[in-house]
Amino acid sequence: MTVSTNSDRQVQQLQELIQDINSGMLTTVNDDGSLHSCPMYSINEIDAEGRLWFFTSANSHRVSEIEQNQQVNVSFSSCEQQRYVSISGTAQLLKDRQKMAELWKPELETWFSQGLDQPDLALLQVNIKQADYWDSSSSYHPQTIKFS
């Protein structure tokens, strides 16, 4: 099962790159074509299928942008470690209570005070197509991880 092994390695590699960075900047496309970004608390969750998960409010502006255009980028920056990660993919909203309970972390109460009972609570599922990263070893040129 070469494909599976490769995929596992890719997921693990990307997980290690972002694991100590608390927030990512999610960039979405507005209906006039302009690009907007906003901070997202990172639960550092990439599953075996190459999906990155975030909690969001289902009523947020970014969600309406994603409903118009699924293309997103999530960037992670650690200036101290000179590590920068760009994740390109498509995003979709998911209101799966079971999955939310599985992924929930107590720190999220800072943004969602009612926890899992918050009515507009939802998940943002980013299907990763490609990740590029720059760190102190790679200098000016990025390393690329492609996802199938």
Place this chain on the structure above:
Amino acid sequence: MTVSTNSDRQVQQLQELIQDINSGMLTTVNDDGSLHSCPMYSINEIDAEGRLWFFTSANSHRVSEIEQNQQVNVSFSSCEQQRYVSISGTAQLLKDRQKMAELWKPELETWFSQGLDQPDLALLQVNIKQADYWDSSSSYHPQTIKFS
């Protein structure tokens, strides 16, 4: 001259928000619609016309993306200060040797070893349309600065 004063205040406010953050993540649109980001060394230069400047290689992939689609986002993240800035605008390449000499900083030699003599050296001019920022005072909701 109310407009001028407002503009000056907007520029100053944005300059203060990013002045101690060394790198921004520049997001561009690929010809297949996917979004990619890369780190850019910040010279912290926003001029009175609301333009943000970066040095780049004229032959880089991001430049060819910008030639196809001028829409860009630049995000600045400071986890320590819980400050996140999103700058939306359009970008264009400029090969103005005089402007480059004016904006050049010695730290840039890390990426452009030949300094101002590097043949493919160019400027990326981001015409700012809107900036959104989140900091410890604004909690979950962003503050917006619109540029005319």
